[in-house]
């Protein structure tokens with residue numbers, strides 16, 4: 737994003753303090769550690785994405801979360817673009833991941849409902865998108881932007897060099913916050929889709 741203050745974690749961490757202004761967590765899954773669920777812009781940057789990633793991974797899959805917690809301006813101050821995302825724990829986590837699924841939140845624009853499906857793993861992107869669609873969550877493949885196809889995008893830096901990126905609109909995430917059952921249904925759908933994908 738053009739309005740990002742920092743282009744690297746190094747620069748961000750020179751200004752902000754881990755544990756106070758943001759948290760980073762990474763852990764390995766018990767059942768399938770080779771599947772990594774990420775929320776690179778969680779906390780107050782892209783609300784609900786960290787919670788959704790966490791609940792999608794549970795103990796089964798590996799999970800990486802970045803959670804921003806400034807009082808204000810979290811997007812401008814804490815958003816490191818996916819193409820140069822270099823938080824050390826994230827780079828470590830993707831290194832051994834066969835499947836990388838990155839969850840993001842987009843602004844609504846003129847579309848408040850549709851989750852944009854991207855990433856270079858088109859088969860898995862389609863598989864997850866179709867599952868969401870069948871559960872009543874509209875999706876768009878090959879979105880006009882945020883399509884996650886840059887090779888340096890953190891979702892494409894796993895073992896296979898091809899991951900999946902979801903961009904969930906703000907209105908839907910706000911609805912998740914007020915309607916936990918709806919968010920649970922989205923998460924259930926993601927987990928079922930990942931579990932049923934032949935690997």
Ligand SMILES: [Zn+2]
Nearest residue numbers: 777782840841
């Ligand atoms: Zn994002």
